[in-house]
Amino acid sequence: xxxxxxxxxxxxxxxxxxxxxxxxxxxxxxxxxxxxxxxxxxxxxxxxxxxxxxxxxxxxxxxxxxxxxxxxxxxxxxxxxxxxxxxxxxxxxxxxxxxxxxxxxxxxxxxxxxxxxxxxxxxxxxxxxxxxxxxxxxxxxxxxxxxxxxxxxxxxxxxxxxxxxxxxxxxxxxxxxxxxxxxxxxxxxxxxxxxxxxxxxxxxxxxxxxxxxxxxxxxxxxxxxxxxxxxxxxxxxxxxxxxxxxxxxxxxxx
Amino acid sequence: xxxxxxxxxxxxxxxxxxxxxxxxxxxxxxxxxxxxxxxxxxxxxxxxxxxxxxxxxxxxxxxxxxxxxxxxxxxxxxxxxxxxxxxxxxxxxxxxxxxxxxxxxxxxxxxxxxxxxxxxxxxxxxxxxxxxxxxxxxxxxxxxxxxxxxxxxxxxxxxxxxxxxxxxxxxxxxxxxxxxxxxxxxxxxxxxxxxxxxxxxxxxxxxxxxxxxxxxxxxxxxxxxxxxxxxxxxxxxxxxxxxxxxxxxxxxxxxxxxxxxxxxxxxxxxxxxxxx
Ligand SMILES: Nc1ncnc2c1ncn2[C@@H]1O[C@H](COP(=O)(O)OP(=O)(O)OP(=O)(O)O)[C@@H](O)[C@H]1O
Ligand SMILES: [Mg+2]
Numbered sequence: 001x002x003x004x005x006x007x008x009x010x011x012x013x014x015x016x017x018x019x020x021x022x023x024x025x026x027x028x029x030x031x032x033x034x035x036x037x038x039x040x041x042x043x044x045x046x047x048x049x050x051x052x053x054x055x056x057x058x059x060x061x062x063x064x065x066x067x068x069x070x071x072x073x074x075x076x077x078x079x080x081x082x083x084x085x086x087x088x089x090x091x092x093x094x095x096x097x098x099x100x101x102x103x104x105x106x107x108x109x110x111x112x113x114x115x116x117x118x119x120x121x122x123x124x125x126x127x128x129x130x131x132x133x134x135x136x137x138x139x140x141x142x143x144x145x146x147x148x149x150x151x152x153x154x155x156x157x158x159x160x161x162x163x164x165x166x167x168x169x170x171x172x173x174x175x176x177x178x179x180x181x182x183x184x185x186x187x188x189x190x191x192x193x194x195x196x197x198x199x200x201x202x203x204x205x206x207x208x209x210x211x212x213x214x215x216x217x218x219x220x221x222x223x224x225x226x227x228x229x230x231x232x233x234x235x236x237x238x239x240x241x242x243x244x245x246x247x248x249x250x251x252x253x254x
Numbered sequence: 255x256x257x258x259x260x261x262x263x264x265x266x267x268x269x270x271x272x273x274x275x276x277x278x279x280x281x282x283x284x285x286x287x288x289x290x291x292x293x294x295x296x297x298x299x300x301x302x303x304x305x306x307x308x309x310x311x312x313x314x315x316x317x318x319x320x321x322x323x324x325x326x327x328x329x330x331x332x333x334x335x336x337x338x339x340x341x342x343x344x345x346x347x348x349x350x351x352x353x354x355x356x357x358x359x360x361x362x363x364x365x366x367x368x369x370x371x372x373x374x375x376x377x378x379x380x381x382x383x384x385x386x387x388x389x390x391x392x393x394x395x396x397x398x399x400x401x402x403x404x405x406x407x408x409x410x411x412x413x414x415x416x417x418x419x420x421x422x423x424x425x426x427x428x429x430x431x432x433x434x435x436x437x438x439x440x441x442x443x444x445x446x447x448x449x450x451x452x453x454x455x456x457x458x459x460x461x462x463x464x465x466x467x468x469x470x471x472x473x474x475x476x477x478x479x480x481x482x483x484x485x486x487x488x489x490x491x492x493x494x495x496x497x498x499x500x501x502x503x504x505x506x507x508x509x510x511x512x513x514x515x516x517x518x519x520x521x522x523x524x525x526x527x528x529x530x
Contacts, residue, residue: 077530
């Protein structure tokens, strides 16, 4: 009997939520997402996260909290154990393997370690991202210089990653992430390897990208950046969302 | 394109190619022997020329019969004498009372039809007996069948083994480019986009390996044919497959197998690295 009522209440709750959420323009929706690794380690616990189009969201939390795992779920690099993840109105938990490339073309990704190809020049590293999705050579020749000038690397297009500073390498990886104009940019500790000044420049670029309409989700440990920006902050601890504030700071305000 | 891949695909293709040549030869020799199998229908004594002619026509009209020739009892005796040339004491007195019957010698399109043909002929009037070396023929059919199946099974097993050897060799190339592959996958490349350069590489390696294999095997075979034709062929009742025929067949099979192994090997070796 109680079981029956519980189910009715649960159904009613999710119905209400669906009605409310339908009205908004959510680009990313995570509902009751759990992730348990095969070794039994429960890394994400009942995550509910909704991100609107055009938002700038910081994901904070101590090491091992589950930030990178959350990001991997959105890229479908690993599967959620239970729950629903909807990105750009597509339920990716039910998505077939062969549609994953289309999901990823909608999401640009930037990592702490840049992940550039050392044997390719700046230009080639960015063009590579377009060639991979089978853009025409003409489009590549048109689009790559535009994006390189946006990140301020027009003059260094012919250099190899080893010839660049960390900040410049991160700009290249930003250019690569943005060259196919994705709706979402996910950055996993993009300033993790950079000094404060260089970090600030990268953040300036991210803000600019965000102002042009790209939704940004950024996992970070950089307290001063989060505190300065006064953007939405989602804090994770032990796999749970413990805080979600619209104009938040790195730590809970006391 | 690694030398290691070409070497290992050539090595496996050489082994497979030897068995392909063996299988082709078994087939060739078997059909040769089969086509030489004769059937003899012994006739009642003292039949007229016209009766024999019409019987010959009847037998010729049977399904699966290739040729029919008449052998009179005198001709049979001549042959018999020829065979036992040195033991003429055996033949003493045979000239006066020739015990050998007249017969029709029947050759068949395929020995598989022997049973039905012999049955139909025995039912005809004036036929005493039909012989065709039933046991020998059955055994021969069984042996050639077993050899063919055996060769094919062996080739199939070798195919599986060599595909995995090749996959492991190509995996080294793929491994060297795993970073590039994972980045490709991150920016939204489809599996096939990542795969096809490796597949082309695998197929090209397969073709190069096949060319080397065919050149090596055919020169060895040519040498083999030359030495054999000089010494042994006279003694044996069969010949091995002529060079011009086997080269075409072997080239076809080895190239197909090479391409197949190269293709499948690359697909398998890339598979693990696509899971990003
Ligand atoms: N494949 C895996 N199998 C088992 N456990 C894993 C696996 N991947 C991650 N984990 C565990 O999940 C937890 C969260 O990892 P995650 O990388 O998401 O943390 P994070 O918040 O990104 O940390 P950091 O800030 O250091 O990057 C860790 O305890 C980690 O050991
Ligand atoms: Mg992390």
